[in-house]
Amino acid sequence: MESLENLLCKMLVLHIYFLLLTFSFCSCSSDTISIDKTLRDGELLVSKSKTFALGFFTPGKSASRYVGIWYYNLPIQTVVWVANRDAPINDTSGILSIDPNGNLVIHHNHSTIPIWSTDVSFPQSQRNSTNAVIAKLSDIANLVLMINNTKTVIWESFDHPTDTLLPYLKIGFNRKTNQSWFLQSWKTDDDPGKGAFTVEFSTIGKPQLFMYNHNLPWWRAGHWNGELFAGVPNMKRDMETFNVSFVEDENSVAISYNMFDKSVIARKVVNQSGFFQIFTWGNEKNQWNRFYSEPTDQCDNYGTCGSNSNCDPFNFDDFKCTCLLGFEPKFPRDWYESRDGSGGCVRKKGASICGNGEGFIKVVSVKVADISGAVAIDGLSLEECEKECLRNCSCTAYAVADVRNGGSGCLAWHGDLMDIQKLSSDQGQDLFLRVDKVELANYNKKSKGALDKKRLAAILVASIVAIVILLSCVNYMWKKKTKDKMMRQINHDSSVEENGAPNNRHPNLPFFSFKTIMTATKNCDHKNKLGQGGFGSVYKGCLVNGQEIAVKRLSRDSGQGKVEFKNEITLLVKLQHRNLVRLLGCCFEKEERMLVYEYLPNKSLDFFIFDQNQRSSLDWVKRFEIICGIARGVLYLHQDSRLKIIHRDLKASNVLLDAAMNPKISDFGMARIFGEDEIQARTKRVVGTYGYMSPEYAMEGRYSTKSDVFSYGVLLLEIIAGKRNTHCEIGRDSPNLIGHVWTLWTEERALDIVDPALNQSYPLDIVLRCIQIGLLCVQENAINRPSMLEIVFMLCNETPLCPPQKPAFYSMATMNCKNHQHQDLQ
Numbered sequence: 001m002e003s004l005e006n007l008l009c010k011m012l013v014l015h016i017y018f019l020l021l022t023f024s025f026c027s028c029s030s031d032t033i034s035i036d037k038t039l040r041d042g043e044l045l046v047s048k049s050k051t052f053a054l055g056f057f058t059p060g061k062s063a064s065r066y067v068g069i070w071y072y073n074l075p076i077q078t079v080v081w082v083a084n085r086d087a088p089i090n091d092t093s094g095i096l097s098i099d100p101n102g103n104l105v106i107h108h109n110h111s112t113i114p115i116w117s118t119d120v121s122f123p124q125s126q127r128n129s130t131n132a133v134i135a136k137l138s139d140i141a142n143l144v145l146m147i148n149n150t151k152t153v154i155w156e157s158f159d160h161p162t163d164t165l166l167p168y169l170k171i172g173f174n175r176k177t178n179q180s181w182f183l184q185s186w187k188t189d190d191d192p193g194k195g196a197f198t199v200e201f202s203t204i205g206k207p208q209l210f211m212y213n214h215n216l217p218w219w220r221a222g223h224w225n226g227e228l229f230a231g232v233p234n235m236k237r238d239m240e241t242f243n244v245s246f247v248e249d250e251n252s253v254a255i256s257y258n259m260f261d262k263s264v265i266a267r268k269v270v271n272q273s274g275f276f277q278i279f280t281w282g283n284e285k286n287q288w289n290r291f292y293s294e295p296t297d298q299c300d301n302y303g304t305c306g307s308n309s310n311c312d313p314f315n316f317d318d319f320k321c322t323c324l325l326g327f328e329p330k331f332p333r334d335w336y337e338s339r340d341g342s343g344g345c346v347r348k349k350g351a352s353i354c355g356n357g358e359g360f361i362k363v364v365s366v367k368v369a370d371i372s373g374a375v376a377i378d379g380l381s382l383e384e385c386e387k388e389c390l391r392n393c394s395c396t397a398y399a400v401a402d403v404r405n406g407g408s409g410c411l412a413w414h415g416d417l418m419d420i421q422k423l424s425s426d427q428g429q430d431l432f433l434r435v436d437k438v439e440l441a442n443y444n445k446k447s448k449g450a451l452d453k454k455r456l457a458a459i460l461v462a463s464i465v466a467i468v469i470l471l472s473c474v475n476y477m478w479k480k481k482t483k484d485k486m487m488r489q490i491n492h493d494s495s496v497e498e499n500g501a502p503n504n505r506h507p508n509l510p511f512f513s514f515k516t517i518m519t520a521t522k523n524c525d526h527k528n529k530l531g532q533g534g535f536g537s538v539y540k541g542c543l544v545n546g547q548e549i550a551v552k553r554l555s556r557d558s559g560q561g562k563v564e565f566k567n568e569i570t571l572l573v574k575l576q577h578r579n580l581v582r583l584l585g586c587c588f589e590k591e592e593r594m595l596v597y598e599y600l601p602n603k604s605l606d607f608f609i610f611d612q613n614q615r616s617s618l619d620w621v622k623r624f625e626i627i628c629g630i631a632r633g634v635l636y637l638h639q640d641s642r643l644k645i646i647h648r649d650l651k652a653s654n655v656l657l658d659a660a661m662n663p664k665i666s667d668f669g670m671a672r673i674f675g676e677d678e679i680q681a682r683t684k685r686v687v688g689t690y691g692y693m694s695p696e697y698a699m700e701g702r703y704s705t706k707s708d709v710f711s712y713g714v715l716l717l718e719i720i721a722g723k724r725n726t727h728c729e730i731g732r733d734s735p736n737l738i739g740h741v742w743t744l745w746t747e748e749r750a751l752d753i754v755d756p757a758l759n760q761s762y763p764l765d766i767v768l769r770c771i772q773i774g775l776l777c778v779q780e781n782a783i784n785r786p787s788m789l790e791i792v793f794m795l796c797n798e799t800p801l802c803p804p805q806k807p808a809f810y811s812m813a814t815m816n817c818k819n820h821q822h823q824d825l826q
């Protein structure tokens with residue numbers, strides 16, 4: 001018996017040994033193919049530092065096999081290059097090898113006829129028995145066919161990109177040989193064959209980067225203006241992450257990039273529906289994060305408004321086109337009735353722009369017109385450029401070619417102007433448009449008027465400032481005590497209010513027209529009013545399709561810019577979580593700003609937990625669900641969504657309840673979006689609600705995810721106690737609920753705070769645990785507060801918790817029992 005067991009044991013060991021052997025054999029994959037070392041289907045070529053792999057793969061639902069390169073160390077197979085993209089293999093007998101002519105070929109096991117070949121004529125003169133040809137996969141995903149001993153490159157995959165622009169790979173063209181490097185989309189997810197969309201440089205005139213759809217312009221990134229492509233203002237943000245280099249000389253034009261931080265994995269892809277997308281790999285969530293994609297909106301599509309027009313994506317009307325000054329719609333009927341701008345505009349009848357008093361007006365901040373037909377002259381100043389343009393009657397507009405150092409070089413357009421688009425003020429370039437004498441006179445009159453108005457405004461501002469200074473001096477004399485506080489305010493004057501909104505533009509912005517909203521809410525009928533907050537009123541509405549909505553009409557002085565507002569909405573619309581109120585869209589017209597939310601039939605949490613009669617309808621089980629739901633919602637905001645968002649105004653009245661009493665966090669009016677590595681920001685404009693604000697935020701304007709944690713802690717304790725934090729109780733020596741809980745905690749009587757409406761029916765240990773978590777959340781020092789992730793974990797698991805220290809219960813005048821709830825600070 002024993003010997004049999006021993007035998008079995010030995011066999012097992014042997015088996016494991018062989019297994020290990022096989023594994024170690026497998027992991028020793030080579031990075032080279034040579035005449036006598038082929039690559040069969042199922043085998044892998046792995047680059048030296050194990051970043052990329054090459055082998056046979058099957059895309060999507062396809063039945064065919066292709067040879068491709070993908071990331072070796074990522075859990076999702078992401079193919080970045082395909083060899084035989086238009087020559088699939090129908091079975092698994094494919095072999096990649098080097099043929100006797102020195103070409104890299106793919107063929108079936110049973111045949112020598114190549115299905116795909118590198119097709120290079122390998123110089124016979126260089127070949128002899130010692131001159132072996134090898135193919136090597138490099139660490140930047142370049143498959144290089146070369147002569148082994150001289151390292152002479154015969155062919156490389158970087159010269160034949162597919163749909164992906166990797167770091168170090170270039171796109172461009174060689175002026176001498178006409179060789180061109182460009183991206184071409186796959187046909188479908190299942191077919192890597194050559195698809196409809198290409199990204200490449202135009203070769204006529206000054207090079208511009210284009211996306212073509214079946215060789216027709218689809219999106220124009222434009223020319224390189226010294227800093228970036230004129231039509232991709234988003235690139236400005238890239239420049240910190242991507243080390244972009246653009247080369248343009250008599251020999252070639254090329255663009256390439258690499259990563260400043262070499263540990264960041266990035267790729268740029270043209271996809272089969274005509275989008276140029278930029279992705280980076282997110283290690284935390286093991287997925288690709290989209291940086292952004294182009295084209296972003298209707299105006300980005302080439303020719304949306306035809307020629308001699310300006311497409312304005314910020315025009316919230318459905319129709320984005322306006323004719324340039326001095327032009328009128330070519331097909332007025334299409335233009336005005338069908339709202340189809342593609343016919344473009346023509347110069348108004350009777351206008352003379354040749355030697356008849358004409359001049360130039362400034363079209364501010366645009367993506368300048370397509371320069372395919374324009375003349376580029378280096379070294380001219382803007383004045384010389386104007387003179388040059390004025391001299392030639394066919395010249396219709398001019399602009400600087402290189403925006404660096406205040407601008408240099410001259411671009412002069414002749415004939416029609418195509419593909420002009422309005423960009424936001426800091427992103428566009430000015431275009432000088434030739435207009436006749438009448439338009440010029442009108443324009444000058446108007447701009448003079450505007451100037452006068454500006455002057456008037458300046459005088460007004462100056463006098464107001466003077467008055468303010470005077471008043472504050474008086475104030476200073478009278479209230480010397482408040483000086484410190486004021487100083488603090490001035491010192492905290494920082495620009496974080498703006499830092500949240502990435503300059504991103506997106507298609508399909510969920511905009512509702514003013515009319516739609518007015519119809520839905522019956523002109524904001526008082527009867528439909530659901531509530532009133534510091535930032536505006538909320539109305540109930542019903543869309544034509546029957547969907548119920550809640551419309552928040554922001555007060556007019558919310559102080560946020562048009563573009564920032566729009567960006568923020570676009571980002572927030574993407575947030576989707578069970579415990580967040582869905583923002584459906586917004587309306588932005590003239591002075592009006594409205595947010596459209598899903599409508600929830602039950603009221604907010606405060607209506608239940610602080611109400612004498614409603615309190616008992618929420619038993620412990622429900623309350624615990626609400627506590628957990630809110631935590632998950634905030635966790636999503638903090639780290640699970642694509643953005644990092646600080647809510648800044650978590651409170652009971654901002655937690656709405658759906659029909660099944662599930663909590664949904666609402667009101668992102670004060671939310672701030674943080675960059676991924678941003679930890680803390682400061683504001684001089686402290687907005688929020690007394691009782692929920694962390695000390696560092698209330699006193700110094702510093703906010704972070706930990707300030708939300710503080711508010712969450714207050715809310716948690718409020719839910720358990722059924723009382724507001726600011727609730728004052730005669731005969732209690734603590735200024736607020738937190739203080740009271742702490743006193744009871746130290747006396748080991750914490751359960752005394754539990755809402756009597758729960759009728760003693762709750763699990764003591766869990767409630768005690770929740771109280772402890774609540775106390776941990778409201779610690780004075782932000783560092784001592786747990787993160788939202790830890791909170792969710794603590795709520796769901798019974799791991800031991802840290803003992804809380806004395807929490808922050810700063811009291812601002814709460815001593816005299818004033819009721820501060822719902823008061824917004826400015």
Ligand SMILES: *[C@@H]1O[C@H](CO)[C@@H](O)[C@H](O)[C@H]1NC(C)=O
Pocket residue numbers: 090091
């Ligand atoms: C696959 O294609 C080869 C020729 O390229 C052909 O000989 C073979 O019959 C095909 N096999 C299948 C299963 O279609």
Ligand SMILES: *[C@@H]1O[C@H](CO)[C@@H](O)[C@H](O)[C@H]1NC(C)=O
Pocket residue numbers: 092093109110
């Ligand atoms: C390929 O062909 C060789 C001989 O021609 C044969 O020994 C081998 O099993 C074949 N391999 C496959 C995968 O079909």
Ligand SMILES: *[C@@H]1O[C@H](CO)[C@@H](O)[C@H](O)[C@H]1NC(C)=O
Pocket residue numbers: 126127128129130131
């Ligand atoms: C092969 O060619 C290389 C140079 O191309 C030469 O140096 C070498 O001597 C040649 N070897 C033989 C065996 O001809």
Ligand SMILES: *[C@@H]1O[C@H](CO)[C@@H](O)[C@H](O)[C@H]1NC(C)=O
Pocket residue numbers: 034035132134148149
């Ligand atoms: C290529 O050259 C290296 C040395 O330079 C040598 O070790 C290797 O065996 C060669 N490979 C082939 C396939 O000839």
Ligand SMILES: *[C@@H]1O[C@H](CO)[C@@H](O)[C@H](O)[C@H]1NC(C)=O
Pocket residue numbers: 176177178
């Ligand atoms: C490159 O293209 C241009 C115009 O298409 C042509 O004139 C020129 O001969 C070409 N050069 C080469 C080397 O093919």
Ligand SMILES: *[C@@H]1O[C@H](CO)[C@@H](O)[C@H](O)[C@H]1NC(C)=O
Pocket residue numbers: 243244245258259260
């Ligand atoms: C940026 O890229 C260029 C080549 O394109 C390279 O020479 C340079 O070292 C790179 N800079 C950094 C900081 O990576």
Ligand SMILES: *[C@@H]1O[C@H](CO)[C@@H](O)[C@H](O)[C@H]1NC(C)=O
Pocket residue numbers: 271272273274275277293
């Ligand atoms: C292409 O990219 C756009 C924008 O990122 C995306 O909406 C679309 O789904 C993508 N298409 C495919 C087929 O992946």
Ligand SMILES: *[C@@H]1O[C@H](CO)[C@@H](O)[C@H](O)[C@H]1NC(C)=O
Pocket residue numbers: 375392393394395414
């Ligand atoms: C005006 O410019 C056009 C386009 O560059 C050119 O063809 C034409 O010769 C110029 N005319 C004069 C008078 O310079």
